[in-house]
Amino acid sequence: MLHDFPKSYWRDVAGEKTASLQADIQADVAVVGAGIAGVVAALELAERGRNVVLIEAAEFGSGATGYTTAKVSAQHGLVYAELIKTLGEEKAKLYYEANMDALRYLTDQVEQHQIDCDLERQHAYMYSDASSSSAKLLEKEDEAYAKLGINGGDATDEVNGLLPYEVKKATVMRDQLQFHPVKYLQGLMKRFLELGGTLYEMTRVTKIEYGTPHVLSTLTGHTVSARDVVVATHFPFNDFKGLYFAKMEIERSYVVAAEVDQFPEGMFISVDSPGRSLRHIKRDGKKVAMFGGENHLSGHKEETKKCYEHLGEFAERHFGVDEFTHHWSAQDMITLDKVPYIGRMTNDTPHVYVATGFSKWGMSQGIVAGRLIADLITSQPNRYEDLYDPTRSKWKLSDAARFVKTNADVAKEFVKGKVKRADKTVDDLGFDEGAIVNHDGEHVAAYRDPEGNVSLVGSNCTHMGCTVNWNNAERSWDCPCHGSRFKPNGEVIEGPAVKSLPPKN
Incomplete structure (x- = not known):
């Protein structure tokens, strides 16, 4: 069971407020x-x-x-075999060393300034439990680890002794970190x-x-x-x-969190589709487990509640979870290379x-x-x-191909938003429902809250004019082109947009 409105575990911590700029x-x-x-x-x-x-x-x-999910790791999915191929072994090693330097910096800062942030050293595992092709990719990643001198490699037997389901192949990077960000x-x-x-x-x-x-x-x-x-x-x-x-793709992903009786030490991420990300945090003598995944391009899915539901079903099936304390989503930018x-x-x-x-x-x-x-x-x-x-x-050939695909997708979403019919009117909206409606002869982004109050704002993103889509889990208007997000009243949640969606009467 999920709480109605998304809430991040990390945001439970209260902080002192400061003023806005007044001069x-x-x-x-x-x-x-x-x-x-x-x-x-x-x-x-x-x-x-x-x-x-x-x-x-x-x-x-x-x-x-x-x-x-607050994993602090140099293990960034299936990245090192690809970096060796596209950038060369020297730059792939630099990438690994840069991120390992970040781990050392974090550890030093926590010690130097006595920061209580639940810092823990954990091994980071990638695994495949379904796909032979994914298992082969993990084997190539093992080879990349060996070339780059990364402390890790094959861990299939190890992971099969940790997770409550069988995996075909697993790879580990030793001595990574998790914390409270x-x-x-x-x-x-x-x-x-x-x-x-x-x-x-x-x-x-x-x-x-x-x-x-x-x-x-x-x-x-x-x-x-x-x-x-x-x-x-x-x-x-x-x-x-x-x-x-x-030059970037924008993805959303989702997390559900719950107290669990049993959960293995380590941080885990599956390389199958759909992917799953697992970690835990110790709180008051108990473990809180976090289950992440369900990635999709931002603004491309309206029934986002189902993303949480799928993660909840996974947690229930494999870890016996039936009550969740928190759930939240995140947005990520992915560069061409x-x-x-x-x-x-x-x-x-x-x-x-x-x-x-x-x-x-x-x-x-x-x-x-x-x-x-x-x-x-x-x-x-x-x-x-x-x-x-x-x-x-x-640019490598692969970068150019991603550039063309990314911008072709943007163009497609821009056109789709302009030609899509608005079949609903404001009167058709149910409680806690948002939709692009036909209002006084124009397309308007409309939301009726649980008390019946209606917000009407412009439907064109203030960044580059793409038509926004309703996100029913976050109660937000999301742009499918570049990921800008807005509250039901049009206020900017995150950019690149800096101006609110204009109010409509």
């Missing part, structure tokens, strides 16, 4: 986005003597970092504020005027001027700079930096991003700069 200000560095990438970057820069202001559109820790960010934020850093919440940045300094405009009507700007907003709100909207874009946003804006495209592994990649960008701003050498460079232009 025009100046700083050495403006960091936009107070998730793991933004907070790590802000702290690193404050430690190095920079005057840093951190700006968050909602509440601190309420973005992607608060809706993760919001508690961790709270610890880093405390240190950042002690160093004189400033945080503004409920302050959405809407545009950048590029210059010396750059000037950020906000919905509060005030501006922030800074020589260096870090855009760590998950999806860049200024994505037209560098055409980032054309599976490597995040971290660094200078474009060649003609050397003091504007971006961190995006973490491909579902933002806890380690976010730390990589924060440290790398801090090094770039302070002119410190970083051996991962070229690997993650957002302006890298030597």
Whole structure:
């Protein structure tokens, strides 16, 4: 049984509120986005003597970092065999080492600042329990691990002694981490504020005027001027700079959580379809298990409640779960070559930096991003700069194919939204139901809440005009083109859109 409204386990932790921006200000560095990438970057820069202001559109820790599975690992699915093939063995090894450095940084920060964030060392397992083709891919990943000197490899017999169902093939990466991401960010934020850093919440940045300094405009009507700007907003709100909207796919995935009597040590992810992600956390002498998966392109599925139901059925069938304490969803950006874009946003804006495209592994990649960008701003050498460079232009054939497919899908969704008929009217809506309706001769996004109150807003995403779709589990309007999401009243939940859907009468 699921609670009616989604709720993240990590968001149960209360934090102190800070004010929104109420005046025009100046700083050495403006960091936009107070998730793991933004907070790590802000702290690193404050430690190095920079005057840093951190700006968050909602509440601190309420973005992607608060809706993760919180695995901190260099095992990012079936990635290393592919990276060796597309980028070469040297860069594949750099990718692994960058993420392992992130694990060491996390451990050091937790120890140094005495952060109570439930940090635990766990082995990370990938497995296939259904597909022979997936098992063969795991064998290739074992070979890649051996080439790159990764501590791990075949673990089929080991996993068959851990999971309550049989697997055909399994691969392990030893000594990875899991933690409580919001508690961790709270610890880093405390240190950042002690160093004189400033945080503004409920302050959405809407545009950048590029210059010396750059000037950020906000919905509060005030501006922030800074020589260096870090855009760590998950999806860049200024994505037209560098055409980032054309270089990433956006996926949603889902998690259900429950107290369990028995659950194996370790973090698990299946490479079959549909995929499943498993981990646990120890709380008050009990284990809370988290079951994730049901990925799909953002805005492409309306009956999202079924995603939670499928995960619930899996948990019940294999782990005897019948009551769930939390459920939530997340959004992920996936780049053309599976490597995040971290660094200078474009060649003609050397003091504007971006961190995006973490491909579902933002806890380690976010730390990589924060440290790398801090090094770039302070002119410190970083051996991962070229690997993650957002302006890298030597596309492989596979990158070009993904670019064409991604943008063809966007074009298809744009046209589909414009030609689709609105068969319903406002009067046809049931309680707690949303739909694109025909209202006074135009298509309008309409929602009737459980009390019968109706919200009417424009149906075209304010980013690039695609028609939004209703998401019945999250009660949101989701754009199928670039993943912008809006509340029933049109307010932006997450970008790239920065403007609300306009109200309709």
